[in-house]
Amino acid sequence: MTEPMYRAHVAVCAGTWCKALDEADLAEAMLAEISRRGLAEEVRVVRTGCRGFCSVGPVAVIYPEGIFYCRVGMPDIAEIVEETLVKGRIVHRLLYAEPETQRRLPRYEEIPFYSKQVRIALRNCGVINPDLIEEYIARGGYEALGKALTTMTPEQVIDAVKQSGLRGRGGAGFPTGLKWEFTRKAPGDIKYLICNADEGDPGAFMDRSILEGDPHSVLEGMAIAAYAIGAREGYIYCRAEYPLAVQRLKAAIAQAKEYGLLGERILGTDFSFDLRVKEGAGAFVCGEETALIASIEGRRGEPRPRPPFPAVSGLWGKPTNINNVETWANVPPILSQGPEWFASIGTERSKGTKVFALSG
Amino acid sequence: MSETRTLRSLDDLRRLREEAHREIRVREATGTKIIVGMGTCGIAAGAREVMRAVMDELAARNIEAHVTTVGCIGMCAQEPLVDIVQAGASRITYGKVKPEMVPRIIAEHLVQGQPVEEWVVGQTTSF
Numbered sequence A: 001m002t003e004p005m006y007r008a009h010v011a012v013c014a015g016t017w018c019k020a021l022d023e024a025d026l027a028e029a030m031l032a033e034i035s036r037r038g039l040a041e042e043v044r045v046v047r048t049g050c051r052g053f054c055s056v057g058p059v060a061v062i063y064p065e066g067i068f069y070c071r072v073g074m075p076d077i078a079e080i081v082e083e084t085l086v087k088g089r090i091v092h093r094l095l096y097a098e099p100e101t102q103r104r105l106p107r108y109e110e111i112p113f114y115s116k117q118v119r120i121a122l123r124n125c126g127v128i129n130p131d132l133i134e135e136y137i138a139r140g141g142y143e144a145l146g147k148a149l150t151t152m153t154p155e156q157v158i159d160a161v162k163q164s165g166l167r168g169r170g171g172a173g174f175p176t177g178l179k180w181e182f183t184r185k186a187p188g189d190i191k192y193l194i195c196n197a198d199e200g201d202p203g204a205f206m207d208r209s210i211l212e213g214d215p216h217s218v219l220e221g222m223a224i225a226a227y228a229i230g231a232r233e234g235y236i237y238c239r240a241e242y243p244l245a246v247q248r249l250k251a252a253i254a255q256a257k258e259y260g261l262l263g264e265r266i267l268g269t270d271f272s273f274d275l276r277v278k279e280g281a282g283a284f285v286c287g288e289e290t291a292l293i294a295s296i297e298g299r300r301g302e303p304r305p306r307p308p309f310p311a312v313s314g315l316w317g318k319p320t321n322i323n324n325v326e327t328w329a330n331v332p333p334i335l336s337q338g339p340e341w342f343a344s345i346g347t348e349r350s351k352g353t354k355v356f357a358l359s360g
Numbered sequence B: 001m002s003e004t005r006t007l008r009s010l011d012d013l014r015r016l017r018e019e020a021h022r023e024i025r026v027r028e029a030t031g032t033k034i035i036v037g038m039g040t041c042g043i044a045a046g047a048r049e050v051m052r053a054v055m056d057e058l059a060a061r062n063i064e065a066h067v068t069t070v071g072c073i074g075m076c077a078q079e080p081l082v083d084i085v086q087a088g089a090s091r092i093t094y095g096k097v098k099p100e101m102v103p104r105i106i107a108e109h110l111v112q113g114q115p116v117e118e119w120v121v122g123q124t125t126s127f
Helices: A016-021 A026-036 A074-086 A133-138 A143-151 A154-164 A176-185 A206-213 A215-229 A243-258 A289-296 A325-337 A339-343 B010-027 B040-045 B047-061 B099-111
Strands: A008-013 A043-048 A060-063 A067-069 A192-197 A233-238 A274-279 A320-324 B032-037 B066-070 B082-086 B091-094 B120-124
Touching (some): A026 A074, A133 A215, A154 A325, A192 A289, A192 A325, A215 A274, A243 A274, A320 A325, B032 B047, B091 B099
Parallel strands (some): A233 A274
Antiparallel strands (some): A008 A060, A060 A067
């Protein structure tokens, strides 16, 4: 391989908020300055998804040290390259200052906002380039799908999700494994999966962070469920007001198909599953599952009374399993690290972690 | 093109993972750090060429280690200086390092765990 080995990576946030603050293109400018200083073969610029600390954005992290720079602007770029990348020194004025003490904290692991977090659904957000499936795979991505397809029966997958105690992250908190079981047991040959990515509550951006920062975690979670439930087709219903999320999802699906991780005979097994993105029609009510299904079918997005629940009669009248983005993103780690591990985190009645969005 | 990229088994996926992981290692924790002095003195004495040699050798041997740069530490007469820091071991400093010395340092110090005593100019127990 002739691929150069880079000694440093500059991770520049390319989430919606940091991009909005970023008057030009920081990553592009960083790359230009790095090339100008003759470091292009040593230092790589990586565009990542959101790291969650948008209030101090645009943020950039220099690896391997993990130096966290806040509110980075165009005038700071030459100094970051000169001081940190050429001379190995920290630009103190760009570091995060602890609000009470004004003490500067150089590494992001030292910042309480990060050090107190356990990240499961957000495990890759801000760390990988969401447009490169190889970076997701490098972090163990699609291993859980491979494990499910080659070593587990569909029933065992459902049992694992039940044991983990995962509950729906869309708000209602219904036990995910049980929902999968209902859909699996519902009569019918054709079954569907839907990802509810119509995050419409004002100020909420939990799902957007995952979709923009780690779209493959959602794809992999859905593929695992498709195997468990017996579905061959799925839809991601994503609000059209999330153009970056739609774009990254579509790119992720195309890359997964190229590697045979979606489509026919996944990883050489008999299992096939295909996914497509349906953009929302801009109505808040379409986040409700029956209205969402109507919208995919091309009808007016109006809720209907339940029962029947989608698990029995959903999309095109077929058994359909709907989960939200964050729920799907939790599935691969449950299989790769085990349901006991997941169940050891969280509260008595609600296992795992929950992503929160604070705004205003 | 797409035919050749298709993964046909879990083993295919694992091979790709191993290869892809080399590309993101810089972003993950590792127990070994190689520090190259990049003050004006170091650069003038050839530190950049030494650092390239370190990176090439690590890549060739597929060794998990981070390469970082620091400014002048005051021992300019001994530049280029290369420090090796390993978890649970003292920090070893090599002086007047030339690119051709790098393979032996990496083979003996990192792979076999034996610092090349004759080239060591300093040793500190705490970082």
